[in-house]
Amino acid sequence: MTTTIRLQREPFDIAAEAAKLAGGRTDIGAVVTFTGICRADENGAPIAALTLEHYPGMAEAEIARHVEEARARWPLLGVTVIHRYGRLQPGEVIVLVATASSHRQAAFAAAEFLMDYLKTRAPFWKQVETVGGATWVEAKSADDAAAERWSAPPPRNEAAK
């Protein structure tokens, strides 16, 4: 399985990364891409910019651990995760998670799994600039709940399918 994990300041080209992932292969039937974008508001207040701090070394390692877990859970043929850091403006892309598989179920599920874990376990911290100054974004319990559901055993009717 091809794995690409990059942390960078610079913007990236979603279409180019997806094309690299599929790479002319004929065994890949499904590519799912998720793009996270910087919104112009946080908690109802307009923001001028978003700055992402990260823990170099751990961020890559943590993302790699979760990509390995996704690979163990689903039949994936490729995964790309690109996460930016530094100062971003509203409208800019923050993160790309792209997954490739023979069929769509694995690609969709793995992309969602990776995003839920990126939100809660990858060492990045967001700070927003508003008219009032710079404030740290607080982690949301909804994100923890989303990540939690991947550790629950599947419901019985799912297992029976």
Add this chain to the structure above:
Amino acid sequence: MTAKATTKIKVLYFAWVRERIGLAEEEIEPPAAIATVGELTAWLAGRGEQYAHAFENPKAIRAAIDRSHVRADAKIEGAGEIAFFPPMTGG
């Protein structure tokens, strides 16, 4: 019987933990009796007002040893690098 020698550990701080303490990283030499992350947090909180402010709510602090998430009961012995940070907001 020899007492356990104290070891130097590199400690990293991120986000508002870093802002409150005023340092991104430092080398510390905790007493030999400090065995776990939780005990280390409490010891750090006692180092001064800024540290106390950073660690005033231990439940709001997460830790990593050698770049892996750990819980408060994790042993610090042998750790090369310990990081303290708020809950993460990546993605």
